[in-house]
Amino acid sequence: MTHKHIIDLDDLTLNELDKITSLADEIYKNPEKYNEACKGKILATLFYEPSTRTQMSFQTAMLKLGGQTIGFDNPMNSSVAKGESLKDTIKIVSGYANIIAMRHPMEGSAKAASFYSSVPVINGGDGGHLHPTQTLTDVVTLHHELGRLDNLCIGVCGDLKNGRTVHSLIKTLSHFKGNRFVLIATKELTIPDYIKKIMDKNGCSYTEVLTLAEAIPQLDVLYMTRIQKERFASEEEYLAQQGVFVLDKEKLKSAKKDLKILHPLPRVDEITIDVDDDPRAIYFKQAVYGVYARMALILLLLDDNSEPAKPSFEGAEECKNPRCISAQEKYLPKCYKTAGNDKICEYCDAKV
């Protein structure tokens, strides 16, 4: 791999993605071959915002490789509470650990951290921006369960406007040929235009539908996510739509026999409990694949002796996004990169 850090899945080539999924498969099949692969190595999990599941998944991955972990899960207990900058924390922790997995509420924080870290940084979620190891988990799950990532009819259901895991999954799967997407959401919560453009550019067809029921029969994969009540246009709208985006046993009756139902978890009520025992429901297995995805990623990053890709630093211009890490950590170099006709912030990808 030519990246020492994993900040954004877009930075990976398909070849690199294939390397990760293949290695995850291989470890899944022969875990004992890898149970000392990281002996003597330390993973730091720096969780500036708590996320027990993701943190335990990283920790489990490192422990299963024979490594060890340090870290924190509570910003109020950390030096951050004493006003320490992200830079200083990363400078120090990268002197303690061999690799860092980090979650932070500000967008672009993992990118910023990677500028100062002497060891690989894995983005474990930076605000509503990116969460590459979730998408890796999804891809490893599909690859392992279906044996392929192409020629699939993939339904994505829920809040498609704001759901970063959905955006990232579509972007990634649109690179494989023959994939077709069914976008299932209310009119208000439909997919952003830039994702549509990506599907168009990569030659993926897609259809937009307003109910889960009409989408189900054609799907090979159903990726469920939550719609928060407050995302509906009004209380009436919410009550009228209630149930339309909930997967239950009844709706499943018209589904294919080998459908794969995924969910990034935690779920609230968008999948009813009675679906859990259906063999097509693989969201709990998906969490297990997430451990293997992270094991593969840790191994490849630790084996990688290449220099990290340099940030472009095309020019200095202040980012206006209040959720951008550069709005909080003032010492960060202002910098943008060019994407098409746009200048976008090096950290958070917002237009400058």
Next chain:
Amino acid sequence: MTHKHIIDLDDLTLNELDKITSLADEIYKNPEKYNEACKGKILATLFYEPSTRTQMSFQTAMLKLGGQTIGFDNPMNSSVAKGESLKDTIKIVSGYANIIAMRHPMEGSAKAASFYSSVPVINGGDGGHLHPTQTLTDVVTLHHELGRLDNLCIGVCGDLKNGRTVHSLIKTLSHFKGNRFVLIATKELTIPDYIKKIMDKNGCSYTEVLTLAEAIPQLDVLYMTRIQKERFASEEEYLAQQGVFVLDKEKLKSAKKDLKILHPLPRVDEITIDVDDDPRAIYFKQAVYGVYARMALILLLLDDNSEPAKPSFEGAEECKNPRCISAQEKYLPKCYKTAGNDKICEYCDAKV
């Protein structure tokens, strides 16, 4: 063992109990024989309510067996805060770990968890209901210190009405022949009738006394627990009784030379500091035995390939206990089992 989970000590046969205490003894004597017994295995400690001592005891046990641990100790930092059900958390964590130790404020929570876990669940305390590893600790302590669990005169002192550790200890020790109990408490805080019935049924004699002083001379074992101030009938009552249930050097003068003083800890002031240096005070050693008890338990559960005992599910009826886990987690199947003439809740053992 025929149980894949340890929810309630009552589920164990005397033979199984003996297996655990014998193995604990054996590990205590030859720890180096076991220091890689759980290599590559992971214990998850899920503490929905903090209890540093118990959690550290489980962690130490697993580490001394060469295993590793993950987990949380702060529900506000966990996915629970995002509204995740106990079922989903258990489904996922049992995909990460090889065994789970869990503490939860709701009664019956460990039982509920065991329905969904693909790995053994150890109840580390479910509200005021059960705390089997504390009783195992007590039993391992007595077995190791005295070489036997029968023909003992056992004093239990404190809040005998509400103390779950006392109830569990009496239930367990009443199965061994020749044991005699001296119940030391105020009139208001005496032992519940159902515990008396168990002693009667198992042929154990017992006497009830109102002061620690009169009980002490006859005891082989003194199990001290705390009476909370607010448990006394009134402030006057409290002041009048103050000291009556406090063990101090003076009261110890009339005790046997080989008395064993136990306490589940933490203590507040029911044992004075000057007793600590008395060789008969073994409550700190007891905490060490607790580690060995948990090591034995973890080993036996991980070695056990039998199917877990099926819940009885005799019928569906809603439990009325507001502290029952079924009152909080609505998806749990309602079910009761039969105990004598009563129907009792499968989770919390309250009468239905």
Next chain:
Amino acid sequence: MTHKHIIDLDDLTLNELDKITSLADEIYKNPEKYNEACKGKILATLFYEPSTRTQMSFQTAMLKLGGQTIGFDNPMNSSVAKGESLKDTIKIVSGYANIIAMRHPMEGSAKAASFYSSVPVINGGDGGHLHPTQTLTDVVTLHHELGRLDNLCIGVCGDLKNGRTVHSLIKTLSHFKGNRFVLIATKELTIPDYIKKIMDKNGCSYTEVLTLAEAIPQLDVLYMTRIQKERFASEEEYLAQQGVFVLDKEKLKSAKKDLKILHPLPRVDEITIDVDDDPRAIYFKQAVYGVYARMALILLLLDDNSEPAKPSFEGAEECKNPRCISAQEKYLPKCYKTAGNDKICEYCDAKV
């Protein structure tokens, strides 16, 4: 070593200090020789007050030695919240772990803990009193970077009145011959008299200056610390002095080429970001040396079979310091020791 606990660096002879710095050097050079040195051993990190950095440094040290860790970082989650005494916690944890590193907000707490621990206790900071492993870190850093601890011109800058790390560093380095100190602070925040007396006694010369700029050219070592805004005599004073005690690139121009800039971290703004890339800035490397210092300390303490030095217990007299651990934990024996003409508290070193 003749001490089983490390409470105060003053308890170490120069020979012992040399043993630690030499071993730290040796581990730094050949880490793989030590990566199983503590296999099967457990370090408990008991942090009654959060300090992520220090706790992670101890944990990393133990993990790099092949050992394991347990502990807590949040007093509200610990048994302490249930009113457990320090004594009881230490009694129990020293039954779980092979060595304890402890931080506590009360002065003298580590000393008090050492009275009850059956395993070595390392003071990881007891209120504003002592923090010996920080000074060890500083000494290991200088020893490794400079190859010597003597004949140095050492500038210390910041709040010299209240800074415990500065006091401890001066006390330690004053034992080596030829060292000269430049004390850089406002008039109000100058070094206490007792530190001056120590320098005098040990034959170290020192000068006091009011600006960083005038001190810099002569220094071999610059130890920077923070002055809190509220320590200045007034708002005007603060504004007038702003920048005088801030190290920036401009001020560095007059410095020696092989100056070593240290900082105990976290910094706030007393060193500007643009200094970080100067090769003379070694405060981030210093944090790494801190891990090696702690590795050496852990190893030497675990190898040490000697009896811990007995507390002097010269007599019983109540300490009046409200921040002394003896003010909180009432069961602690009152005791003082003699220092010159003074009686000072055995725990917190306050005059009795």
